[in-house]
Amino acid sequence: HKVPVGRDQVQHIEMARDVAARFNHLFGQGREFFVLPEAQVDEEVATLPGLDGRKMSKSYDNTIPLFEGGSKRLKEAIARIVTDSRAPGEAKDPDANALATLYRAFADEAQTEAFRSALRDGLGWGEAKTRLFDCIDEQIAPLRARYEALMAQPERIEDALQTGAAKARAVAAPLLETLREAVGLRRFRALAHNTEQPQTRAATAVPSVKQYRETDGSFSFKLMDADGRLLLQGGRYSAPRDAGQRIAALKQGASTVPLADEVLGDDVEPTAVLAALALLAQE
Structure with a gap:
């Protein structure tokens, strides 16, 4: 559940965490549907600092291109990193410029300390930028070659995306169905599109449950038959979760769960309500 992000993205993880926690609290009934990130x-x-020393951002147009333009463009960008006017031989503060920070992002601890020590010993800015370029390009060159090969074969990227989407749907679909049940929403139903037998769909029409909010802020639901006639008017609940749970209970125990605050529609027999709930339970 740990998500590696930069400091500026922490707020997005916190937003996702709040939404997940709220859903678990409202509809979980002791079950954690979502793992909190x-x-x-x-x-x-x-x-990471950009070319001008500010935070690296496309909005500031101060990013360092790792893939586009190859090694040439990478080297040109590094050459534009802002430094002070200290000449070669003069001691330099590694923490007062972007070079050491960028170097640390691509080098190990020993290499980073050696680079910082060289700056303190008077390494010239030009040579420091060359070392930074060599360090980054050594790490990125193999990845760049792979990137260029894939960009030349967009069909492979499309195939990979489609394969990944299929895998994701296989994992997400069962969870989505569980979440819909938890909030009292109807399941997805495959609709038949048979132009040769237009009467088939009408014959398979089923009742429906409409959940809504009253003007006083409470939540309720209506059970309608296939023709839109009101069969059952639900009671009023303080939260949508409560209304959803009542709907689920009626569906699952149509013949055993007694009506509480629900009211039958005009001229509706209890048997019609039970039959409608039984049909919904079969979906």
């Missing part, structure tokens, strides 16, 4: 931030590279 937790932001995991690498403080060493939580926010």
Whole structure:
């Protein structure tokens, strides 16, 4: 449940966490439908500086291109990183510029310390930028080659996306069905589109449950037959979860759950209500 993000994205993880926690509280009844995500931030590279020393962002147009334009464009971008006017041989503060921070994002601890030490010992800015380019390009070059090969074969990307989508749907569909049941929504039904037998759909029409909010803020529902006639008017509930749970109880125990605050529609027999609930339970 840990999600690796930069410091600026923590707020999005917190929003997702709040939504998940709220859903679990309202509809879970002790069950945790959603695992609460937790932001995991690498403080060493939580926010990377851009070419001008500000936070790297497309909005500031100060990003470093890793793939587009190849090594040439990467080297040109690094050459534009803003530094001070200290000459070669003068000691430089590694924390006062973007070079050391960017270097640390691609190097190990020993390499990073060696680079910082060289700056303190007077390494020139030009040589420092060359070392930064070599460090980044060594890591990115194999990935860039893979990127360019894939971009030249968009059909492979499409195939991978379709395969991934199918896998995701297989995992998500059962959970989505469970969530719909938890909030009292009807299940998805496959609609027959048979132009040769137009009467088939009418013959399979089923009752429906409409859940809604009253003007006083309470929640209720209506059980309608296939023709839109009111069969059963639900009671009033303080939360949509309560109305949904009552609907689910009526569906699952149509012949055993007694009517409580529900009211039969005009000229409606209890047997008609039971038959409608039985049909809904079969969906």
